[in-house]
Amino acid sequence: MDVAASVADLVGKTPLVELKRLSPKPGVRFFAKLEGQNPTGSIKDRVVVRLLERARAAGALRPGQPVVEASTGNTGVSLALFGRLLGHPVEVCVPESVYPEIELLLRSFGARVRRIPRQAGIKTAYEAAQTIARDEGAYLLNQFGDPENALAHYEGTAAEILADLDRVDVFVAGLGTGGTITGVGRRLKEANPACKVVGVEPRLGVHVQGLHSLADGFIPPVLDESVLDAKIIVGNRHAFSHARRAMLAEGIFGGISSGAVLHAAMRIAKRIERGNVVMIFADGGWKYLGTSLWEAEEEADIDAAEDPLDDVLWW
Ligand SMILES: Cc1ncc(COP(=O)(O)O)c(C=O)c1O
Numbered sequence: 570m571d572v573a574a575s576v577a578d579l580v581g582k583t584p585l586v587e588l589k590r591l592s593p594k595p596g597v598r599f600f601a602k603l604e605g606q607n608p609t610g611s612i613k614d615r616v617v618v619r620l621l622e623r624a625r626a627a628g629a630l631r632p633g634q635p636v637v638e639a640s641t642g643n644t645g646v647s648l649a650l651f652g653r654l655l656g657h658p659v660e661v662c663v664p665e666s667v668y669p670e671i672e673l674l675l676r677s678f679g680a681r682v683r684r685i686p687r688q689a690g691i692k693t694a695y696e697a698a699q700t701i702a703r704d705e706g707a708y709l710l711n712q713f714g715d716p717e718n719a720l721a722h723y724e725g726t727a728a729e730i731l732a733d734l735d736r737v738d739v740f741v742a743g744l745g746t747g748g749t750i751t752g753v754g755r756r757l758k759e760a761n762p763a764c765k766v767v768g769v770e771p772r773l774g775v776h777v778q779g780l781h782s783l784a785d786g787f788i789p790p791v792l793d794e795s796v797l798d799a800k801i802i803v804g805n806r807h808a809f810s811h812a813r814r815a816m817l818a819e820g821i822f823g824g825i826s827s828g829a830v831l832h833a834a835m836r837i838a839k840r841i842e843r844g845n846v847v848m849i850f851a852d853g854g855w856k857y858l859g860t861s862l863w864e865a866e867e868e869a870d871i872d873a874a875e876d877p878l879d880d881v882l883w884w
Pocket of ligand 1: 611613641642643644743744745746747748749750778779780824826827851852
């Protein structure tokens with residue numbers, strides 16, 4: 570019998586699946602790590618459970634103390650569930666641009682939601698969360714500033730990838746707090762110093778759920794930019810079309826940032842002849858059902874036109 574003691578024990582150990590139909594050349598193999606299979610449906614469960622456990626163990630987070638965090642969605646949803654499970658009231662500062670489903674999820678899980686004006690973005694939400702922590706005695710989870718964020722990926726996500734695959738040549742993941750890129754990138758480079766680490770950003774001012782443009786001047790303290798070999802800037806159109814592509818070709822129902830990551834991997838594949846390319850699919854498609862993401866658009870139309878907004882900074 571294999572019975573989990575609690576839902577927190579179900580975090581991580583996500584599957585790595587080969588994308589055989591989408592791998593563009595015989596020598597280039599694509600693999601996706603399906604983080605949507607975590608309990609609240611995203612990679613953020615790894616970070617939230619670790620940050621809460623460490624803070625409680627260190628005495629920084631007291632029993633019953635409220636917890637506050639800034640989030641574009643997934644971290645807030647995860648915190649709403651795991652914070653509550655551990656007996657902490659949860660408040661989440663979200664930019665107004667997040668999808669309605671995310672706010673619904675937050676409220677369903679019992680969190681208080683503080684909406685931050687749309688233009689202000691995640692930096693202002695982060696400042697709002699810091700102010701609430703200071704003025705109201707809440708504990709700031711601090712995914713943007715706590716090195717434990719990247720460590721959750723160094724010890725968890727990356728170790729799982731290395732256990733499943735004997736060699737990783739390219740790693741591609743979205744950039745939000747930078748925790749995934751920093752933690753996984755570092756460990757994969759230790760295993761194979763030639764491994765290239767590619768971060769995926771939205772164009773400045775474009776909303777790609779979960780991702781953040783460094784061009785707005787906010788560099789999250791958790792992000793170690795020296796781990797990055799390249800950045801690929803992806804527009805919404807390609808993110809959407811490639812999320813749909815993963816669903817149609819491989820039966821993988823990923824979110825918008827998964828589409829952005831797949832699109833970036835396709836561009837990388839044009840430059841290399843062989844290698845294992847590992848991608849993070851940070852969440853599933855469920856939260857995006859209210860968008861036009863799943864409505865058919867002629868794939869040929871999208872692919873024919875190289876998005877002029879796409880931008881690449883190579884190693
Ligand atoms: C859907 C999605 N993709 C990617 C990311 C980026 O992950 P990280 O914060 O580790 O950079 C996030 C972060 O919130 C996310 O919600």
